[in-house]
Amino acid sequence: MSKLLRHTPVEITERQALSINPAKTCQPIGAMYASLGIHGCLPHSHGSQGCCAYHRSTLTRHYKEPISAGTSSFTEGSSVFGGQSNLLAAIQNMFTVYEPEVIAVHTTCLSETIGDDVPQIVDKADKEGKIPAGKHVISASTPSYVGSHVTGFANMVKGMIKGLAQPKTKPNGKVNILPGYVEPADMAEVKRLARMMGVKTICIPDTSGVTNGPLTGEFKMYPDGGVTVAELQDCSNSKGTIAMGFWASADGARYLDTEYKVPCSILELPIGLGCTDAYVDALRTIAGAAVPKEIEFERGQLVDMISDYHQYFYRKKVALVGDPDQLIALTDFLVSLDMLPIHIVTGTPAGKRFTSKIEEITRDIGYKVNVREAGDMFLFHQWIKQDTPDLIIGNTYAKYIARDEDIPLVRHGFPIVDRVGHQYFPTTGYRGGMRLIEKIVDALLSRKERDAPVETFELVF
């Protein structure tokens, strides 16, 4: 079959300046996604309108849901004189026409380069009476030339806490959950586990019910889901914060700690057996209660599945590309299945913290592991050409590599624009682990069956 990525050579040459086939995207889209996790919130992109159009399109393709967001629609004039008047007008127009509870402003590389001071402009809007009583405007600085979409998400999580949390009053007995840059279904699952443990939570942000809504015959610009303003205002009164995923959640959690003395634990994303165990264990400690039978039952089912299909996982090589938080949890899970995660690439500049963590998890697998932060999918592909894995785990773009190299692909991460399921079915928690296993087994065995000669084609696996 003709190759799609036909110009990618096996030989790797170091590149200093040219990025090819990115494994990340820019901050504002992460900020926009996080903002959608506040109930009644209209995200706003302070920059020229192309960024906003691109971010909305990409989120829409990923979720197949309406994604509303405003833009300051900069023109040449605004980029010379600054975007203050655009933002002031935008705030007024949005409150009048779209009536949100909150507007969450994020910047773009344009407004950042110009140097617009968004908090100061918001202040001005407030003084000029452009923010109706009881309504809110929050903001986050999200320069696209720093970090990645994950950084943007983290910045907006911190921004919503900073913008809405009120000084401590009386303890609410709740736990703040910062679920990380995961799917709405994942957030719902994390909340469900906490509920089963008897822990009351404030999930910051919470896109469940927002970016995976039902078809009801009515267009709700502000769907029922999302963490409410009241909850965010109250999060300073929580007894603690469980933050999941260092890159997406640590900043927000630490802010709550330093500013409001809400202690935090920073965990990995609860994807796979070990990381979910850590989450449940943390909830147990906080709740001071025994883990209920129902959760142990789910865990037992996951372990059962692993034992049933272990022979198909054993020493199968996997290449993974995605976001740092996801990659760490996934790598941990794969290692626990006795699989071999051999090529691991994130586009996010995640530093040594990321690479050492991966090295630590894979230290004992007895196989050479390639790991790169601030890498791209071109390098990922070259590694795959050099040492062919049995499976690829990555977003939709990985399918070009999968087809060229004839390797099965399990879609995971952002964006997934060609398959359904990620919105509705979690990969977090024990049930999420089961879903991942289902997908991996299906991919591996379908391939085995496709390639099996007549004499070894089997009925039972």
Next chain:
Amino acid sequence: MATKSKKPAEISRESLASFKEEVLKKYPPKVARKRSKQFLLNEFQGEDAPQIEANVRTIPGIITMRGCTYAGCKGVILGPTRDIVNITHGPIGCGFYSWLTRRNQTRPDTETSENYIPYAFSTDMNENDIVFGGEKKLKQAIREAYALFKPKAMAVFATCPVGLIGDDVNAVARDMKQEFNDQGIDINIFAFSCEGYKGVSQSAGHHIANNQIFTHVVGTSDTVTEGKYRINMLGEYNIGGDAFVIEDLLHRCGITINATFSGNSTYDDFARAHTADLNCIMCHRSINYVAEMMEIKYGIPWIKVNYIGVESTVKSMRKIAEYFGDQELKDKVEQVIAEEMPAVEAVLKDVKPRTQGKTAMLFVGGSRAHHYQDLFREMGMTTLAAGYEFAHRDDYEGRKVIPSIKVDADSRNIEELEVHPDPALFKPRKSAEELKALEDCGFEFKDYKGMMPDMQPESLVIDDLNQYEAEELVKKFRPDVFCAGIKEKFGIQKMGIPMKQLHSYDSGGPYAGFVGAINFYQEIDRLVNTKVWGYIKAPWQKKPELVASYAWNDA
């Protein structure tokens, strides 16, 4: 409450006219004033036709469908060409989002022919580059790209911060071309100052792309394609394979497509574009500039064509044959039409009873909101409202209004190239008498009459429609199908109205030519008659009263 069960407003002059008032009421006065000029009932035609305001800034905070200049330049015009290494100079986002997301299909000649469409190249600027300038990095990126791929051409696209920090992409391109040429490497490198904020929409990007392609590429190759009737197809981007259909159709008539701008195209197409004998424009908005300039510089006349809709396809094919004037060609065209029609008629016969009398709304692009009305008409459907996302007044009212369009600050931003006849290459394709003779028989050169004259008086024309207005339109009139883009799709469908994407075709298509028309008829039939909208209410929501109908309840 299911919006489905609400009775839609009667379509009448009054209801349409009052819609405008109702909608504008919600806006702050300044916004209402501005929007009211972009919003009209299509009731007057001819001399009395009202003006519509178009190609003006979107109001900050209003949720628009529009994108940016970079998208229009890199995404729309240059995106579909497969053998140019397109480097986005900027932070990673812009390059990422324009990576494979427009469905520009392309068919490389061989297994090893160049095809960079599945790749995204970017300088991925970081903070350091923003502070200290990114020119050095850009140069290095170009060197690295050449070392890896050895392409015959590279293009550089500026994103928002680039202009602000003072990076001169054109100078870098010039220097790098020189650097390679000095080493004896034959490569063309050019750049586009298409920073997102340059214009009010994608439209500015089209213009910038046209200018640079015309300046740096068109006319650089003298290889002439073989064929008796040689045309260029302009403004056809091969979404969902449309260009393949048109190529096949014209090829069967004996017409050679010398170059396509830019669906399924190569760099060489652009380079030899000046050798064609006729330019045929599909999407007037995005590409008319190049046609105009080619006419002045090389003497190639242009005509407007349209391959969306069977009637328009037939007309366009005959128009090309008439231009060349040979009976042999005319016969061939008629033969091809005759070959295609039975299949079209059979499908229409099947589909039309189910689509007849239904209604549509189209808000998209700079030509499709017009072109696709033809297909709906063929299915017996009425267009209630239509508008463009980024077109200009001439696309609504026809080219006759061009002299009266006021040039505002935003348009003045985009360079108008001064073009003169090329001393060596200018060659009139037809003598003045020949042109006159054609015109006397009603043949129209350089003309596009726009969308409004083709719409019925009881219809709304709305420019740069936004999310709120779209929602109100749907709530009030409940069309049977709504056409726009991906961002609009799911909000409309939540209201129980099928939405057809006319940018990306929802992964469907092709919709051009006869084959395409058949696909479209069937697709719309599927959409307007699908059972899914009937599932929105659960049985117990339709009949909420509790009746003790189960025997075991009585026990």
